Amino acid sequence: MKYDVISADGHVDLIWLPPDLFTSNAPASMKERMPHVVDGPKGPEWTSIKGAKFGLVNGMGSAGREYVPGIIHRSDRMASTGLYDDGKKGIRRLTEVDHRLKDQDRDGVQAEVLYGVLGSSGRLNDPEAAIVMLRIYNDWLHDFCKQAPDRLIGLANIPNYDMQESIAEATRCAKRGVKGLDIANRPDMTPLWDPFWEPLWKFGHDTGIPLHFHTIGGRSPDVTKYTPEVQRRIFATHITGFQMHMSTMLMGLMFSGAPARYPNLKIVIGEAGLGWIPYVLQHMDLEWEDQFQDLDLKMKPSEYWHRQFYATYQTDPVGIELLHHLGEDNVMWGSDYPHPDGIWPDSQEFLGRELTEVSPEAKRKITRDNAVKLYQLAN
Template sequence: MKQRCISADSHIDMSWLPPALFTENAPMQMRSRMPFQEETPQGWRWTTRSGLHLGFACALGATGRPYEPGKIQRADRMAEQGLFSDGAKGIRRISTPELRVKDQELDGVDGEVLYGILGMSDRLKDEEASVVMLQIYNDWLRSFCAYAPSRLLGLANIPCHTPEMALKEAQRVVALGGFKGLDMAAAAPSAKPYYHPDWDPFWAFANETRLPVHFHTFGPEMPDMTGWDAATKEGARGAAFACGQIFRAARVLTGLVMGRVLERFPQVRIVFAESGIGWIPYILDRLNWSYDEEFRHTIALSLRPSEYWYRQCHASFQTEESALPVLRHAGYDNILWASDFPHPDGIWPDSQRYIQKLFGDLDPHTRDKLAYGNAARLYGLQ
């Protein structure tokens, strides 16, 4: 029997966006600084006039690397469904709303929360241009999601170079309407951490609007590897990818709790994506211990630190069976299932099979809550 489900972490990457989206929609004075596509011997590629390469068109993952048969099992599974061959013909199934809904139906998915192109805001190496790029993307996303607003759950991409910049774009997209949440550049450099008082106007706005604020951990922090040999570099990359997502999510969460953001703004809802959930019980225990032993006389909290998690936070996970034993500690009401489509570690078009494997031994009420109900409640679908 099909389990109703909402993927709480799916994607629209720059790789699949319309080729002239940014150059056609930017103000005249900014067009020369926008990403665009150029033809190369390897295929059409996103680039900039400054010579940055931002990935190939209709390619794999957030970085737009070319699909190579036999290299990644889940990518091969997507290729079997014609995703990349269609892309080579100019059929952008990821970013064409009617085709996206058909691919949801193929996967047995009732809706997707759509993360976007925030990673490119750092890769562009042009702060002013990246703000314009994200505004254009947000306007396009609003139109895209309007095709099926209960299935295409778009997150506005918020530039986070400064708190003022973030607030301005958040106010703009909320006034436009049509978005299900705000997606923050957790991996982009920020002059001040999210618990700094300068962020208070942003958190006050999020508290007022009650739109969930999202942190998708989309890449590791890498050391300066100048002069390193190839094997050592690859080891550093492997180590960073294995743990970077967890560390970033933990830093944001602990800052929001100990920095009293969640205390002062109790209607704020926080979502962590693609960092899994196995880390959550330990971090909650550590927060409680740190507060009880070291900071209860110096940090004014009305709740124990872990209680803010259960009151205001959510996290998504995909396939990790190690998550099942910690569901109770992470909170049955706080966890969201995700497919990560169309990324190479995603499970499309086999989501129903993975859901049955993960949740098949749970009682029907809990299974439905994790796969569908928590997301439906968080995003106002029930």
């Protein structure tokens, strides 16, 4: 496959999956605990027996919101391609291979790295059932991607609360050649400095399979006691700042010592932007040199970053200006298709504008070569 542009961050959202996927494939004892579709006041919607709300079938974004024209500019642009109208007709452009590839072509992209349904595993509020749900999704994803393996690079979804189950599922997926693991990220999960994660760091080191943590932001605030106007202000604050929460994860993982202990461990921070990272790297270096050299880091934190870490972004002109601090080998672009904060189907316009001052070699790395190398793609 000849690659010109690879999106290192695309999505498969639960609400765009076949409506009977989980109920049809779960063991009899688990069927009623699986996500399923029911009729709702605004149309078919995904739910669970414990009252989880995953959103409208083929709805907008990972939460399956209703598309309302004129509210979100990028959603209007996506809607202009017929994405949501097709969804209402039962045409699942995210999860039907031919349609997915056509949407790649529309955006000037030859391949995507696919993040999945991990946020749904927490919303299910049923840890035992969530493990079954993720296993079913990973099986579906494997079959989906093998229809176009050079263009669809699926990340197996791994739970974050039962390390024995996490390693078992990671091992199962590794045996059939998965190119990356997406670890469930949620506000209440065990911090990355905790020894709880040690088996996973070792697994990543031993196999060379990259581990991914996709941004989700912090815990959503309770807005019910506020007026609609104040709710909008709260929502604006939450949405604008959600990527910054990944700084705590980066610092926790770095100071856990895992990158030093496991030099073949590769970590991808998904959709968290770039501009904040140089400051955090500089400040970790400062604190390590000043008072934390007793930790088992043999190099500056920033040196481990350059050796083992990657960040994906969709649009970040400030971050690109700081590329010499980030490292051109550590950045991968992604469109975030089909989320409303993404830039599909206008990616080429954004890339052309934001990478104008970047060297041709660095541009190739950001838009293609780093992903080819990390995911071992044939180019």
